[in-house]
Amino acid sequence: MAEYAIEIDKLVKKFGTFTAVNDITFKIKKGEIFGLLGPNGAGKTTTINMILGLIRSTSGRITINGLDIKKDGEKIKQLIGLMTQETVVEGDLTARENLEIFAELYHVSPIAERDKRIAEALKESELTDFADKKAGTFSGGMKRRLELVKSMIQHPSILILDEPTTGLDIQNRMNMWKHIRELNSIGVTIILTTQYLEEADTLCDRIAIIDHGKIKAIGTVSELKKVVGTGRILEVVAEDHTDAAAVANLLKGIFKLKPEMKVDKVTALVEVGNEEKIMTKLLAELNKKKIKVSSVSLHMPTLDDVFMTLTGSSTRDTTHEDTSSRMDAMMRGGMGGRR
Amino acid sequence: MSLMGDTFTLYKREMLIFRSNLRVNLVRSIMFPLVIILFFGNVGSSILNVPIAVVNYANNPQSLSLIGTLQSNNYLQISSITDQPTALNLLKNGKVQLVVIILPTFPSSQQGVPGVQVYYSNTQFSVTSFALPLISSAASKYTNNVQAGQPGGIQTQQNPAGEVSSNALYASKGSYKDFLVGGIVPMVVVFSALFGGGISLISDRQMGNLKAFFITPINKNAIVLSRILSGATQGILFAFLALSIGILDGAQLAGGWLSLVYIVIVSVILSLGFIAIAVMIASKIKRVDAYAIFSQVVGLPLWFISGGILPTQSLPSWLSAVSVVDPLTYANTVIRAITLQGFIPINTLLFNLGVLSVFAVVMIYMSFRVFNSSNEE
Numbered sequence: 001m002a003e004y005a006i007e008i009d010k011l012v013k014k015f016g017t018f019t020a021v022n023d024i025t026f027k028i029k030k031g032e033i034f035g036l037l038g039p040n041g042a043g044k045t046t047t048i049n050m051i052l053g054l055i056r057s058t059s060g061r062i063t064i065n066g067l068d069i070k071k072d073g074e075k076i077k078q079l080i081g082l083m084t085q086e087t088v089v090e091g092d093l094t095a096r097e098n099l100e101i102f103a104e105l106y107h108v109s110p111i112a113e114r115d116k117r118i119a120e121a122l123k124e125s126e127l128t129d130f131a132d133k134k135a136g137t138f139s140g141g142m143k144r145r146l147e148l149v150k151s152m153i154q155h156p157s158i159l160i161l162d163e164p165t166t167g168l169d170i171q172n173r174m175n176m177w178k179h180i181r182e183l184n185s186i187g188v189t190i191i192l193t194t195q196y197l198e199e200a201d202t203l204c205d206r207i208a209i210i211d212h213g214k215i216k217a218i219g220t221v222s223e224l225k226k227v228v229g230t231g232r233i234l235e236v237v238a239e240d241h242t243d244a245a246a247v248a249n250l251l252k253g254i255f256k257l258k259p260e261m262k263v264d265k266v267t268a269l270v271e272v273g274n275e276e277k278i279m280t281k282l283l284a285e286l287n288k289k290k291i292k293v294s295s296v297s298l299h300m301p302t303l304d305d306v307f308m309t310l311t312g313s314s315t316r317d318t319t320h321e322d323t324s325s326r327m328d329a330m331m332r333g334g335m336g337g338r339r
Numbered sequence: 340m341s342l343m344g345d346t347f348t349l350y351k352r353e354m355l356i357f358r359s360n361l362r363v364n365l366v367r368s369i370m371f372p373l374v375i376i377l378f379f380g381n382v383g384s385s386i387l388n389v390p391i392a393v394v395n396y397a398n399n400p401q402s403l404s405l406i407g408t409l410q411s412n413n414y415l416q417i418s419s420i421t422d423q424p425t426a427l428n429l430l431k432n433g434k435v436q437l438v439v440i441i442l443p444t445f446p447s448s449q450q451g452v453p454g455v456q457v458y459y460s461n462t463q464f465s466v467t468s469f470a471l472p473l474i475s476s477a478a479s480k481y482t483n484n485v486q487a488g489q490p491g492g493i494q495t496q497q498n499p500a501g502e503v504s505s506n507a508l509y510a511s512k513g514s515y516k517d518f519l520v521g522g523i524v525p526m527v528v529v530f531s532a533l534f535g536g537g538i539s540l541i542s543d544r545q546m547g548n549l550k551a552f553f554i555t556p557i558n559k560n561a562i563v564l565s566r567i568l569s570g571a572t573q574g575i576l577f578a579f580l581a582l583s584i585g586i587l588d589g590a591q592l593a594g595g596w597l598s599l600v601y602i603v604i605v606s607v608i609l610s611l612g613f614i615a616i617a618v619m620i621a622s623k624i625k626r627v628d629a630y631a632i633f634s635q636v637v638g639l640p641l642w643f644i645s646g647g648i649l650p651t652q653s654l655p656s657w658l659s660a661v662s663v664v665d666p667l668t669y670a671n672t673v674i675r676a677i678t679l680q681g682f683i684p685i686n687t688l689l690f691n692l693g694v695l696s697v698f699a700v701v702m703i704y705m706s707f708r709v710f711n712s713s714n715e716e
Binding site: 052078 | 550
């Protein structure tokens with residue numbers, strides 16, 4: 001048995017002249033929950049589509065459970081389950097029919113086995129009582145649960161979750177996290193993409209941050225946080241956003257920091273040991289300059305900071321405005337926990 | 340993997356979805372034929388250029404003059420002046436709709452002795468309603484001339500009963516409604532194929548269902564094939580509904596039950612071909628609204644030039660040449676012959692079904708190619 005669930009070696013995908021995935025190499029261990037993070041257009045979906053066999057790589061190798069994707073495509077398809085951000089249960093069919101069709105497409109046989117799996121799936125998703133109701137009448141949470149058990153009907157050893165909790169309320173999201181952990185505990189390797197960074201922080205064993213088709217960093221959450229540095233993050237929120245520039249100038253001029261500005265919020269990395277002195281002095285300076293602030297805080301780097309540092313907004317603003325503004329939305333989503 | 344097994348699973352899915360929206364699907368499918376049959380079937384309509392053959396036994400100045408009169412008429416087109424067996428053979432094979440036989444007795448003024456005999460096949464509704472009265476009145480003029488030359492003539496009837504005797508050899512009642520109902524069937528089949536097949540494919544792509552199918556270990560052709568088969572099933576159902584509306588409204592099928600058999604065969608082949616076309620268009624066009632317009636643009640002209648609402652003979656010649664490449668023309672020929680004439684020569688049947696089958700097979704093959712190439716990168 002292979003040690004790794006997925007091995008990706010020097011993978012490249014070009015669409016015409018555009019390189020979506022640019023020579024990436026990483027391995028996902030069996031039984032891991034692996035997070036794949038990156039701004040929109042970074043190459044996450046392209047990578048996943050190649051793993052799923054939906055598109056062919058330009059060059060490089062993908063090995064799944066020791067099987068080469070180019071040679072054993074059919075076998076590999078039985079090993080991978082996918083749940084996407086769109087809910088793809090068929091609303092005109094009942095929950096049971098939805099499961100039945102996919103069990104048959106995955107060639108689950110004989111019929112007794114198929115029916116057993118469907119019964120189990122309905123039970124797991126707590127939809128037994130609604131088995132013969134049309135899925136179109138279900139609530140969002142019920143559809144997601146049906147979707148999850150539908151992706152698992154062929155009993156795959158790898159489950160790819162593409163933004164599984166997008167658009168779910170907090171109860172349903174917690175519920176989904178519980179299901180993901182349960183699946184992982186019975187040995188299913190999970191690959192997760194998400195726009196909620198705290199979701200990746202809580203669930204994932206390891207995370208790869210991908211941008212411009214390249215892997216920027218890979219490791220456990222705490223390993224990644226070291227990328228930002230050993231310092232603390234100083235965050236000042238101006239009461240009036242027109243004062244934010246003044247705050248930034250202050251940090252640059254007096255404290256020799258490298259502040260980053262986001263509307264009314266100014267952040268900067270502060271060396272450990274220096275932070276208390278800076279705090280006191282900053283408050284005094286703000287008072288002297290009569291700049292009103294609504295909050296001043298100092299915290300450990302979060303995954304948000306890691307993400308921000310690695311995918312960098314300053315360079316992006318000038319070249320890819322569209323992508324970066326989408327990324328901003330994503331960042332806000334990560335911090336506030338909702339969009 | 341197993342193409343047939345996967346096709347069956349996806350066929351089942353399509354039909355379950357269809358059943359789940361049964362009422363909407365049925366109402367949608369009958370609205371169009373209902374309006375067309377009930378409205379257009381019940382208004383009068385005239386047709387130009389009914390092809391006829393003439394047999395001239397009289398061969399006198401009056402008979403030649405009669406031929407001249409018929410020739411100059413816009414409603415009739417003399418395609419052949421020949422002997423009687425040849426003329427009747429042309430009629431049998433559908434080359435002409437009507438045979439005018441000018442008997443040696445022409446111009447006859449005697450009661451009970453006809454001067455002109457007409458054989459007709461009522462595959463065009465216009466024969467009984469337009470052609471027969473025209474020939475009658477043209478022929479009766481010569482009788483009147485004869486009468487004028489005979490003082491104290493026997494007949495004073497304006498339209499002497501003895502002048503023209505007509506015999507329907509192959510015919511239904513021959514109304515425009517009968518004609519129209521035959522043309523509605525291919526239309527319903529084609530439109531249900533173009534709409535149903537393509538739009539469901541596009542919405543499946545938008546909803547992510549196609550992606551979900553692609554990651555399963557199925558044969559990709561099963562996705563296309565299942566859609567073609569389920570579309571054909573639905574097309575036949577819709578064709579029967581349209582036919583029922585027509586029959587309830589009083590249309591007649593000259594071929595009786597045999598008409599239904601032929602209609603099913605033609606509908607199946609036709610819808611297989613047209614859903615394949617729908618799959619190809621839907622593989623290239625990613626938006627439902629654009630698709631809807633495009634399919635109308637393809638479907639309506641094909642239907643119009645195929646002789647669905649008007650006989651192809653009445654089209655301008657350049658357009659009737661175009662109708663040769665329209666698969667609907669061949670479907671209409673078979674359906675018209677069986678529903679109006681009640682009879683179709685075996686070579687005509689085989690030729691038309693052959694053309695349709697080749698069309699369907701080529702389209703299905705191309706739809707596999709186009710669908711697969713549009714989903715690969």
